Amino acid sequence: xxxxxxxxxxxxxxxxxxxxxxxxxxxxxxxxxxxxxxxxxxxxxxxxxxxxxxxxxxxxxxxxxxxxxxxxxxxxxxxxxxxxxxxxxxxxxxxxxxxxxxxxxxxxxxxxxxxxxxxxxxxxxxxxxxxxxxxxxxxxxxxxxxxxxxxxxxxxxxxxxxxxxxxxxxxxxxxxxxxxxxxxxxxxxxxxxxxxxxxxxxxxxxxxxxxxxxxxxxxxxxxxxxxxxxxxxxxxxxxxxxxxxxxxxxxxxxxxxxxxxxxxxxxxxxxxxxxxxxxxxxxxxxxxxxxxxxxxxxxxxxxxxxxxxxxxxxxxxxxxxxxxxxxxxxxxxxxxxxxxxxxxxxxx
Ligand code: DNO
Numbered sequence: 001x002x003x004x005x006x007x008x009x010x011x012x013x014x015x016x017x018x019x020x021x022x023x024x025x026x027x028x029x030x031x032x033x034x035x036x037x038x039x040x041x042x043x044x045x046x047x048x049x050x051x052x053x054x055x056x057x058x059x060x061x062x063x064x065x066x067x068x069x070x071x072x073x074x075x076x077x078x079x080x081x082x083x084x085x086x087x088x089x090x091x092x093x094x095x096x097x098x099x100x101x102x103x104x105x106x107x108x109x110x111x112x113x114x115x116x117x118x119x120x121x122x123x124x125x126x127x128x129x130x131x132x133x134x135x136x137x138x139x140x141x142x143x144x145x146x147x148x149x150x151x152x153x154x155x156x157x158x159x160x161x162x163x164x165x166x167x168x169x170x171x172x173x174x175x176x177x178x179x180x181x182x183x184x185x186x187x188x189x190x191x192x193x194x195x196x197x198x199x200x201x202x203x204x205x206x207x208x209x210x211x212x213x214x215x216x217x218x219x220x221x222x223x224x225x226x227x228x229x230x231x232x233x234x235x236x237x238x239x240x241x242x243x244x245x246x247x248x249x250x251x252x253x254x255x256x257x258x259x260x261x262x263x264x265x266x267x268x269x270x271x272x273x274x275x276x277x278x279x280x281x282x283x284x285x286x287x288x289x290x291x292x293x294x295x296x297x298x299x300x301x302x303x304x305x306x307x308x309x310x311x312x313x314x315x316x317x318x319x320x321x322x323x324x325x326x327x328x329x330x331x332x333x334x335x336x337x338x339x340x341x342x343x344x345x346x347x348x
Contacts, residue, residue: 001296001338003331004029004062004306006322008147009049014324016056022328024335027059029102029306031066037150038069038082041089043096050096062261062304063093064102065198067150068180073107074164075176083180087187094191100260100304101188102234104198105177107165107209108158109139110148111201111239116320117312118276124311127321129202129242131273139207147319162207170210174221177212181226189230194260194303196232197222201239203246204273215243216251223258232258235296238265238308241287242275248287249295256299264289264334265308277309277321280330290337297341305338307331 004027005019011033019025030049032041053060066089069082093101104110114133117125139162140155153161168176181195188195203214212218219233233255240246252259266285269275278285310326312318 001302001342002026002059002061002304003335003338004059004304005327005331006030006064006306007053008319008322009033010052012322013318014322014327016052016058018324020056020058022331025058025331027061027304028053029062029064029304030060031063036152037067038071038085040085041066041092043092046092046096059097061097061099062102062306063098063100064261065148066090066093066101066103068103068105070108070161070164072180073105073173073176074161074168075172075179076164079176079179083183086180086184090184090187090193090195091191094193098193100194100196102196102198102261104200105173105180105213106200106211107168107173108161109206109209110150111146112206113146113320116146120276120278120311124279124313124326126277126311127309128276129274134206137207147322162209165209168210170212173210173212177222178225181231185226185228185231189228194230194232196234196260198234198263199236199239201236202242202273203240204243215240215246216254219251220254223255229257232260234261234263235259235292236263236265236308237287237289237292238263238267238277241267242269244269244272248292252292252295252299252301259296259299259301260303262292262296262301262303262305263308264292264305264330277311279311279326280307280333289334290340293334293337293341294344294346297344297346305334307334 006029050060071078113127115128118128199213200211267275268285282289307330309321316323
């Protein structure tokens, strides 16, 4: 298992020089951020990114994310063109040593929270989700923006897009995902890349948009769409764990051999559809982090892990969920757990 750390590129206040000083982090997870979704990433930009990591003694084997263009998700005629671009990106990234690509298939919005800076009892701040607050939100007025969201929509563009999705129900979205996977997975397999789809966060529909990567049964269905080691998932404990009914142990068993990447983070649920993010250790939230790593080990997982969102602590400000301090604490905690489970005599 390799512990990695997300980096948002040259403009990230959390620099590679800082990341390299976190013990046990062997590599960086990043992406090309200055091109629109659907475009081909230039080889020069990929090389520059990879060189910057290597110069700092860090590997660059995981990309998060290569965004999937909305035309692919909604099944518009341009889907073909954007899928070809996607294949080119997979091939080019493989040339520069990338082994795993994290992506998602959430229509329009990526992950969602209703509060970016909710106070925790210890005086720190964290991201939080209240379902009632989300029900009152108007998606056309950007009340908030989260790292990873496509910030390029105009209000009109967004309105049009949301309208298009009125014709896309869950089954239509499944069909579009299947078409996409049938095209890209053989390419990924041929160049040794594992595609790792990120679960929907939170794992239920928002703003009337369909969401399908939400639970064990749907993950099983997804893995069955194309039977290849390259058609895998990102196990995100905080996303899947937000729904109490999701049993992470069962999900890991279902996805055995097909988990390319793990996002480890903890949450505390206050009821069915409300939760707050917390510090990483098991004792701080509802996720049994040791149990997750032990089950991963028992099921032969030997891929990439990263600490996920951190709280804002010690007065740090910056990109919500992606400051340095709490994620670094998370990385060290994860390293301890990884060492423990790797030393256990487990037959996988
Ligand atoms: C949030 C992230 C997501 C993730 C994408 C993957 O912090 O986990 O934005 O990167 O959903 O495509």
